[in-house]
Amino acid sequence: MHDCMMRARSVVKFVANTDLDDLAVSSNLNISDSLEMISKRHPNAAQFKIDWILSHQPQHWDSIQNAKNLNFDLQSVRVLKVENIRWDYRVSKKMFHRPERVIHFDMHTVYRNELGNDEENQHTTIEMFDNPDLYFLHLRRFERHLLHPLPVEYNNNFNHSLLMRMNTKMLDQFTKRIEGTEFAEYSFNPWAMEARQTMRDLEQCRREAFGTILDDQNQICQQSSAGCEGMLTAGVNFIKTTQTWTNVAHKALFNSYVEKAKSFSLF
Structure with missing residues (x-):
């Protein structure tokens, strides 16, 4: 992440700090x-922090034989009610950065920006929460036999x-883009089997890596550029840890981003 941001300086104007399963949405269908x-309204901004809205999207991998079968299936997206989103994810946001203005950051937080034109104050972070025009x-993405989330309610007022x-x-x-290309006709089989296996591996990997203590035997480059840059600068060697789980297809654990809505009472 840090390397990407450094290389983007003076090359591109905006960098989205996202994962592959994040979809940027603007009401005019044009992010740029x-x-x-x-940016014109906030000329001193280093980044724009916007809502990161959890949603569920069932998958239909078995029907995909080649690229022509792909459909983004946004009509199947169901946005969760805020009360059913796990607290730490509920308050997390994502950002668009001006790469030449940010120094230290992680996926959800900014720790330090470059100084502005006055050479005294840092470039600012603009918070744009509850904004229906940009999020x-x-x-x-899940399938019922792979991931069984808690019962949740969905936001039926979402646009x-x-x-x-x-x-x-x-x-x-x-x-x-794919019309007349070899890619359009290329067979993806066995797509469904490989997709499920990849999902299991990634989810289990996330659980194992999260919260792991950095030591001489197990060193993981943190998502935070502040932590990662320091370790790289010091010449620390990174060790790829061995896979500690077996038979992933049956034993993998999965992250859950939801929780039961809590009821509060004064009596």
Whole structure:
């Protein structure tokens, strides 16, 4: 992450700090135009921190034979009610950075920005919460026999019509890009089997790595650029840990981002 941000300086204007399952959404269906307009209103901004909204999206991997079968399926996205999102994820946000203005950061937090034009104060972080015009969807893709989340309620007031328009635009662009290419006809079989295995491996890896103590035998480069940069600068060698789980297909554990809504009473 840190290396990406450094290389992006003076090359691109904005860098989205996201995971592969995060989908940036703007009400005008043009992220670049939205960020340009916001930048004009906040010329001293180093980053724009926006909502990261947890949603569920069932998968239909068995129907995918080649690229022409792909459909982004945004019509199946269900956004969770805030009360059903685990607290630490409920308060987490994602960001668009101006790469030449940020120094230390991690996936959800900024620790230090470059000094502004006055050479005394840092460039600012603009918080844009509860903004229907710009946000990230966290698309937790799952299948019932792989992941069994707690019963949750969904936000029925969410504007799904925007996602439908976005799905149409994305699919049109994708279809044009693959038209007449070998990739369009390339067989993905056995797609479903490999996708499920990859999902199990990634989820288990996340659980094992999260919270692991850094020591001489087990050194993991943290997501935070502040921690990672220091270790790289000091010339610390990173050791790839051995896989400690077996028979992943049956024993993998999965992260859960949801919780039961709590009821409060004064009596």
